[in-house]
Amino acid sequence: MLKVIAQDFIKLDRVEEVMPLYRELVDKTRAEPLCISYELCVDQKDPGHFVFLEEWPDRDALDAHCATEHFQRLVPLIDRHQRQPGTYLLMDAFA
Amino acid sequence: MLKVIAQDFIKLDRVEEVMPLYRELVDKTRAEPLCISYELCVDQKDPGHFVFLEEWPDRDALDAHCATEHFQRLVPLIDRHQRQPGTYLLMDAFA
Numbered sequence: 001m002l003k004v005i006a007q008d009f010i011k012l013d014r015v016e017e018v019m020p021l022y023r024e025l026v027d028k029t030r031a032e033p034l035c036i037s038y039e040l041c042v043d044q045k046d047p048g049h050f051v052f053l054e055e056w057p058d059r060d061a062l063d064a065h066c067a068t069e070h071f072q073r074l075v076p077l078i079d080r081h082q083r084q085p086g087t088y089l090l091m092d093a094f095a
Numbered sequence: 096m097l098k099v100i101a102q103d104f105i106k107l108d109r110v111e112e113v114m115p116l117y118r119e120l121v122d123k124t125r126a127e128p129l130c131i132s133y134e135l136c137v138d139q140k141d142p143g144h145f146v147f148l149e150e151w152p153d154r155d156a157l158d159a160h161c162a163t164e165h166f167q168r169l170v171p172l173i174d175r176h177q178r179q180p181g182t183y184l185l186m187d188a189f190a
Contacts, residue, residue, distance in 0.1 A: 003136045022190060027190075039188065040189040041098045041186035041187060041188055043184060045185070051100070051186055090138075090139045092136060092137050093135075093136055094137045094145065095117060095118060095122075095134070
């Protein structure tokens with residue numbers, strides 16, 4: 001099982017613009033056959049700080065997600081509104 | 096619903112020592128009546144970087160967790176082995 005935390009930092013005046021892009025990305029990703037869990041959260045102290053909590057069976061499944069049409073199309077559209085580069089962290093379950 | 100990411104950075108030569116402390120913290124926290132979800136993960140690139148993914152009904156439930164006997168006893172024991180201060184992030188679900 002692979003756990004992922006992916007963090008995006010969006011300009012505060014662009015949050016409204018990215019909302020429908022995130023919505024579509026979440027809906028289409030959850031419909032992927034290999035997706036176990038895919039949640040999007042917002043930092044309570046920073047409305048432009050978005051955090052994806054993801055769960056995939058393995059690295060191949062994550063790579064397949066990153067190669068999908070929706071990922072390849074939507075992520076660059078979202079990234080146009082970044083105020084700083086996103087980060088991601090790949091993790092194994094400990095307990 | 097409150098989502099939490101809490102990150103610990105443990106000295107690499109102390110990881111074995113903190114394992115049973117984490118194990119007890121996870122087991123006792125999951126037994127708390129208000130705990131929705133409490134998972135501990137490890138960064139694939141850094142075996143001393145531990146990440147808690149938590150879900151609580153609200154801030155009061157998180158505060159109650161931080162006041163429990165097991166939290167108050169175990170967290171200072173774990174923190175003795177830190178190489179840098181931990182971080183935490185409180186989030187709302189977006190989607």
